[in-house]
Amino acid sequence: MIIIPAIDILNGQCVRLFQGDYNKSITYNNNPLKTAKRFVQEGALSLHIIDLDGAKTGQPVNMDTIIKIAKNINIPVQVGGGIRNYQIAANYLEQGVKKIILGTVVINNQTMIKKLISKFGTERIIVAIDTDKGKLVTNGWQVINSISIKTILKKLKQTGVTTLLVTDKQKDGTLNGPNLTLIKTILKQKFNIIAAGGVANNKDLKNLKKIGCLGAVVGKALYENKITLSNNLTKRVIPCLDINNGRVVKGIKFKNLQDAGDPVALAKKYNKDGADELVFLDISATVQKRKTQIELAKRVAKEINIPFTIGGGIKTLGDIRELLLAGADKIALNTAAVKNPKIISQAAKQFGSQCIVISLDAKRKNNSWEVYTNSGTKATGLNAIVFTKKMAKLGAGEILVNSLDRDGTKSGYDIKLLQAIGSAVNLPIIASSGAGKKEDFLTAIEKGQADAILAASLFHSGELSIKKLKKYLQNNNINIRL
Amino acid sequence: MIAVINYHAGNIASITNALRKLKVDFVVTDDPKKIKQADKIIFPGVGRAGAAMRELKKRKLNKILPKIKVPFLGICLGMQLLFDYSEEDNTNCLKIIPGAVKKFTDEVKIPHLGWNKVEIKKSSLLWKNITTNDYFYFIHSFYCAPKNKVVIASTNYGGQFAAAVQKNNFYGVQFHPEKSSKTGLKLLRNFCNL
Numbered sequence: 001m002i003i004i005p006a007i008d009i010l011n012g013q014c015v016r017l018f019q020g021d022y023n024k025s026i027t028y029n030n031n032p033l034k035t036a037k038r039f040v041q042e043g044a045l046s047l048h049i050i051d052l053d054g055a056k057t058g059q060p061v062n063m064d065t066i067i068k069i070a071k072n073i074n075i076p077v078q079v080g081g082g083i084r085n086y087q088i089a090a091n092y093l094e095q096g097v098k099k100i101i102l103g104t105v106v107i108n109n110q111t112m113i114k115k116l117i118s119k120f121g122t123e124r125i126i127v128a129i130d131t132d133k134g135k136l137v138t139n140g141w142q143v144i145n146s147i148s149i150k151t152i153l154k155k156l157k158q159t160g161v162t163t164l165l166v167t168d169k170q171k172d173g174t175l176n177g178p179n180l181t182l183i184k185t186i187l188k189q190k191f192n193i194i195a196a197g198g199v200a201n202n203k204d205l206k207n208l209k210k211i212g213c214l215g216a217v218v219g220k221a222l223y224e225n226k227i228t229l230s231n232n233l234t235k236r237v238i239p240c241l242d243i244n245n246g247r248v249v250k251g252i253k254f255k256n257l258q259d260a261g262d263p264v265a266l267a268k269k270y271n272k273d274g275a276d277e278l279v280f281l282d283i284s285a286t287v288q289k290r291k292t293q294i295e296l297a298k299r300v301a302k303e304i305n306i307p308f309t310i311g312g313g314i315k316t317l318g319d320i321r322e323l324l325l326a327g328a329d330k331i332a333l334n335t336a337a338v339k340n341p342k343i344i345s346q347a348a349k350q351f352g353s354q355c356i357v358i359s360l361d362a363k364r365k366n367n368s369w370e371v372y373t374n375s376g377t378k379a380t381g382l383n384a385i386v387f388t389k390k391m392a393k394l395g396a397g398e399i400l401v402n403s404l405d406r407d408g409t410k411s412g413y414d415i416k417l418l419q420a421i422g423s424a425v426n427l428p429i430i431a432s433s434g435a436g437k438k439e440d441f442l443t444a445i446e447k448g449q450a451d452a453i454l455a456a457s458l459f460h461s462g463e464l465s466i467k468k469l470k471k472y473l474q475n476n477n478i479n480i481r482l
Numbered sequence: 483m484i485a486v487i488n489y490h491a492g493n494i495a496s497i498t499n500a501l502r503k504l505k506v507d508f509v510v511t512d513d514p515k516k517i518k519q520a521d522k523i524i525f526p527g528v529g530r531a532g533a534a535m536r537e538l539k540k541r542k543l544n545k546i547l548p549k550i551k552v553p554f555l556g557i558c559l560g561m562q563l564l565f566d567y568s569e570e571d572n573t574n575c576l577k578i579i580p581g582a583v584k585k586f587t588d589e590v591k592i593p594h595l596g597w598n599k600v601e602i603k604k605s606s607l608l609w610k611n612i613t614t615n616d617y618f619y620f621i622h623s624f625y626c627a628p629k630n631k632v633v634i635a636s637t638n639y640g641g642q643f644a645a646a647v648q649k650n651n652f653y654g655v656q657f658h659p660e661k662s663s664k665t666g667l668k669l670l671r672n673f674c675n676l
Contacts, residue, residue, distance in 0.1 A: 231639065233620075301496060307661045351529055
């Protein structure tokens with residue numbers, strides 16, 4: 001179960017209400033973005049943001065602030081309050097908000113919910129079931145409805161809703177513990193449930209987990225340090241070694257290749273410098289129809305004991321097996337994934353999703369990106385976002401996002417591409433192509449929502465050392481292994 | 483002699499390379515006889531639960547492993563297989579440690595991939611020279627939910643899960659010590675010294 005910190009915004013400030021009473025608010029902070037960043041830094045994996053003014057008035061009041069938060073932090077955000085028509089909901093979902101929470105519209109506009117589900121997917125729609133003494137409350141909890149909760153749940157099921165946010169108004173802001181009985185009753189109807197209201201301590205969290213909640217929204221208890229977050233999963237720094245005829249090479253947009261040394265010697269050096277992982281891409285492989293070097297995998301595995309990925313010209317399950325046996329931890333697939341998507345599901349089934357990386361070569365085309373294969377030389381006509389979603393469905397475990405527009409240009413990562421891929425799939429994302437300075441890495445993590453950042457020539461040339469980069473990221477509140 | 487169980491499901495080169503670095507004697511085997519004779523056993527984990535259990539059954543190792551009395555280390559999938567049941571491929575496992583193996587819910591990114599801290603919950607010889615601030619490398623979509631108090635370290639990823647367990651001579655670690663740089667080698671050294 002996940003702990004989801006709550007940020008309730010009233011008049012631009014972070015507040016907590018007592019039992020939903022707008023007259024009984026405590027202001028904790030006047031800067032919601034700062035609060036959001038603090039939660040991220042403390043290890044939140046997701047945020048819950050409510051536009052209280054919006055909930056009360058029926059239209060968004062703090063939308064700009066909320067979208068700014070969603071765009072400036074690298075974890076998913078769910079937003080509620082004043083989302084009463086399709087356009088507003090779509091606006092949020094198209095501008096970086098991962099999930100929206102619908103309350104009031106549930107009573108009188110199931111058509112809108114249906115439309116949202118078909119456009120954005122049911123996983124991005126949460127319906128709030130807010131209750132007061134067993135009755136459904138809406139409109140910022142100011143209106144008590146006569147319709148029974150049972151009837152509403154039945155309707156929602158038919159509409160295709162799968163996730164509910166369940167809050168007991170009487171409990172909210174009280175630190176009196178959640179209403180477990182209410183949640184249990186609703187759980188029986190087989191919904192995914194995020195519980196809110198009254199969560200005060202670790203025992204409450206344990207209870208919610210035990211009964212089968214997916215998440216718990218925690219507000220006051222976090223602001224008052226009764227519950228603390230701690231997620232220590234670090235962002236990974238990955239040097240990439242492009243291999244051509246057994247040597248490390250560097251070039252711009254896969255062209256004008258220059259020798260950059262022996263792969264194993266470089267691998268050892270990077271391991272010593274604190275690289276979190278290594279990626280070897282045999283860029284000659286696909287074009288020259290040559291198999292990736294098993295020998296290289298063996299040599300690298302002998303010398304270093306951090307994870308490494310190998311890619312380039314890998315075509316068959318046999319190739320994958322051989323490389324894994326040689327010591328590779330993950331296999332990156334590009335051309336083969338396009339030509340023969342089945343290989344992804346077969347490999348995931350045999351070896352586990354965790355070792356299947358999709359190396360996506362994407363190039364800007366109109367308002368989206370096109371997938372390229374054969375070391376970035378061949379356009380496929382496939383849309384990169386659609387393709388990535390398909391790969392995730394087939395069982396890929398990670399996406400390595402290369403931008404052909406940015407590769408070797410040192411003009412920074414393609415943040416929009418990273419955001420688009422990151423919000424399309426629930427997989428770890430490695431940002432690649434375009435790093436020119438240390439700030440670019442920070443932007444890829446903070447704005448691009450990347451889980452790992454990869455660069456090649458910048459490291460090979462000695463312009464930026466891994467140590468220096470990691471220190472810089474840590475100084476900017478990024479979780480880093482030093 | 484340490485026996486590294488080969489169940490033909492994936493990468494075991496990483497663990498053997500690490501053992502070579504530590505200069506310990508080992509044999510990679512799927513032979514029940516050799517496994518019974520070993521004075522320590524490492525059960526590496528790569529691949530999937532269903533396929534791995536099928537391979538173990540082929541060699542009757544599913545019957546032999548629960549009876550092992552020497553120190554036994556299950557890594558990642560090797561730890562998960564020690565439990566009763568895994569949601570991965572709906573697999574009945576070795577039933578050495580009571581509890582189930584569950585999938586992370588999609589509230590977090592799956593797999594849990596990268597370097598994470600482990601919080602030491604119980605002292606163990608495995609933790610010699612290792613502290614709560616050290617990082618280990620994880621890569622998994624499923625986690626162990628033990629029924630009993632076997633957790634010796636936990637990690638937070640959308641909630642606490644068992645990063646390491648111990649029941650009698652059976653140890654399990656969810657992370658990959660063989661891929662966790664110097665800290666990982668320390669842990670393997672500690673196991674070899676048991």
